[in-house]
Amino acid sequence: MTAGKWLLPAQPDPPYFADIVPLEFLMSYSLPSLTPETLASLPSPAYVIFRDRLIQNLESMIQVAKDPSRLRPHCKTHKMSRVIEMWVERGVTKHKAATIAECEMCAAAGAEDVLLAYNPVGPNVDRLISLARTYPNCRFSATTDDARPLQVLSAAAAQAGVTIGIWLDVNVGMDRTGMTPETPGAAQLYHSVSSLPGLEPAGFHVYDGHQRQGDLMERRAAVSAEWTRVLTLRSQVESLGTAVPAFACGGTPTFPCYAAMSDPAIQLCPGTSVLSDCGYGTAFPDLPFAPAAAILTRVVSRPATDRMTLDLGNKAVAADPPKGARVVFPDIPEAVQDIHSEEHLVLVTAAAENYAPGDALLAVPVHVCPTSALYDRAAIADNGKISEYWEITSRNRRISI
Numbered sequence: 380m381t382a383g384k385w386l387l388p389a390q391p392d393p394p395y396f397a398d399i400v401p402l403e404f405l406m407s408y409s410l411p412s413l414t415p416e417t418l419a420s421l422p423s424p425a426y427v428i429f430r431d432r433l434i435q436n437l438e439s440m441i442q443v444a445k446d447p448s449r450l451r452p453h454c455k456t457h458k459m460s461r462v463i464e465m466w467v468e469r470g471v472t473k474h475k476a477a478t479i480a481e482c483e484m485c486a487a488a489g490a491e492d493v494l495l496a497y498n499p500v501g502p503n504v505d506r507l508i509s510l511a512r513t514y515p516n517c518r519f520s521a522t523t524d525d526a527r528p529l530q531v532l533s534a535a536a537a538q539a540g541v542t543i544g545i546w547l548d549v550n551v552g553m554d555r556t557g558m559t560p561e562t563p564g565a566a567q568l569y570h571s572v573s574s575l576p577g578l579e580p581a582g583f584h585v586y587d588g589h590q591r592q593g594d595l596m597e598r599r600a601a602v603s604a605e606w607t608r609v610l611t612l613r614s615q616v617e618s619l620g621t622a623v624p625a626f627a628c629g630g631t632p633t634f635p636c637y638a639a640m641s642d643p644a645i646q647l648c649p650g651t652s653v654l655s656d657c658g659y660g661t662a663f664p665d666l667p668f669a670p671a672a673a674i675l676t677r678v679v680s681r682p683a684t685d686r687m688t689l690d691l692g693n694k695a696v697a698a699d700p701p702k703g704a705r706v707v708f709p710d711i712p713e714a715v716q717d718i719h720s721e722e723h724l725v726l727v728t729a730a731a732e733n734y735a736p737g738d739a740l741l742a743v744p745v746h747v748c749p750t751s752a753l754y755d756r757a758a759i760a761d762n763g764k765i766s767e768y769w770e771i772t773s774r775n776r777r778i779s780i
């Protein structure tokens with residue numbers, strides 16, 4: 380095949396889900412059911428959260444952490460004020476966010492300490508300062524890996540009379556942002572925060588999204604290796620005379636690894652585990668979380684005997700997993716996800732003959748975090764019925780600041 384019209388290299392056909400994951404595994408996903416009346420009345424596609432599952436995941440996270448004070452969960456998965464309130468009710472007051480809107484949502488919902496795990500640059504510097512002024516009872520902090528934006532943030536914070544905590548973003552191998560522990564100047568950059576007006580050293584931010592070992596023991600060994608490097612950097616910083624009061628560590632896959640470590644300065648930052656999804660569920664079977672979110676979709680067409688088309692396009696479910704593996708249908712796990720366009724998902728399955736246009740199905744997203752951001756509200760299911768709707772508060776980039 381020659382290069383396409385956009386001069387992209389030819390791509391091989393993507394694998395289908397059943398080629399990647401054993402069918403028996405896909406069949407193991409199950410969801411609580413919805414009553415026939417609920418299925419009939421919810422417009423599709425609808426984002427549904429099963430309250431009991433969500434609560435179970437929150438409780439399991441606290442259990443893994445051993446204490447709510449060790450948690451600093453990332454809110455980017457759900458983006459919902461109501462979930463932050465549920466955390467605060469359970470004593471989890473420190474939170475992590477990726478956008479200014481998520482920070483605002485956390486502070487407005489009662490968080491006492493919000494880490495913007497993103498380097499503030501450009502006009503977002505002033506937005507962070509506005510947040511600190513608007514919510515004086517909440518401590519705000521942000522990551523850094525470069526002296527220049529730090530100077531800008533320092534000047535803005537000092538002028539506004541607020542203090543922003545600064546975490547050195549430590550790159551332990553993901554190579555997305557940050558400085559490796561061995562980078563010359565990493566210790567010096569963190570140490571410099573102590574003399575910048577308006578800023579204070581908060582600790583090290585250690586996110587390791589590259590650690591994807593399916594075997595928990597192998598993941599633990601990889602985390603131990605990265606931790607040794609982090610501690611070497613801490614010693615260097617301390618010898619310069621600056622303390623490292625906390626470490627904001629890991630995501631969901633390495634959550635149990637960091638939770639098993641005893642350093643009281645470690646904060647645990649899983650996000651996905653709150654709702655969980657089929658991506659992590661499949662890759663990390665040791666994790667004690669069950670999918671709490673699903674999408675109600677309907678058959679809109681039966682274009683051939685073995686085909687059925689659903690209103691579950693790539694504007695209704697995250698499309699960052701490979702084509703063919705973006706959702707799991709617990710009722711028909713073997714269905715091949717063939718065409719996925721903006722508003723349509725075409726399934727190829729012998730089971731199509733059992734379905735007619737209008738029939739409803741539940742689908743579990745493979746990647747729940749970007750899926751949440753596609754909806755403005757979630758339907759909350761209790762005992763098969765929708766009891767209320769929760770706003771996806773920070774799905775937009777701006778709330779009020």
Ligand SMILES: Cc1ncc(COP(=O)(O)O)c(C=O)c1O
Pocket residue numbers: 453475496586588629630631632648649650651652
């Ligand atoms: C900086 C940072 N911290 C924490 C998390 C949470 O990780 P997970 O989605 O594995 O729970 C993420 C996820 O993208 C992240 O980017």
